[in-house]
Amino acid sequence: MKYFSFEDMSKQQEALVANAQKLNKLAITNFEKMAALQMNALRSCSELGLNQLKSLAEVKDPQALQGYVQTQAEAVKALAEKMIADAKTVTEMGVAYNQEAQKVAQEALSKVTAKAA
Numbered sequence: 001m002k003y004f005s006f007e008d009m010s011k012q013q014e015a016l017v018a019n020a021q022k023l024n025k026l027a028i029t030n031f032e033k034m035a036a037l038q039m040n041a042l043r044s045c046s047e048l049g050l051n052q053l054k055s056l057a058e059v060k061d062p063q064a065l066q067g068y069v070q071t072q073a074e075a076v077k078a079l080a081e082k083m084i085a086d087a088k089t090v091t092e093m094g095v096a097y098n099q100e101a102q103k104v105a106q107e108a109l110s111k112v113t114a115k116a117a
Helices: 006-057 062-116
Strands: none
Touching: 006 062
16 A cells, blocks of 8 residues: 655646646637637727718718618628627637646546556
């Protein structure tokens, strides 16, 4: 029968902390990517809205109004396409994060089970 020493306990705690650090770094990287994506989306939406307001301010007659309405429909379509692309990116980021987190967990589990055997 083997008894655990303080050295064994210290090594286990170091391994636990190392895995927590890996997960924290992964989370921070993912957060940075998400923040950049959101800032880009905010910038795009703001520019689109301001451009549409500027175009509306230039409407002086029925023909200009008709042109504005046409560009409004195109702007909404472009915005919807961007939102779909952003949603796809977020999904891909989530899948990648999940895979990396599972990889870290599997590595930790394999080390624990190898020591237990």
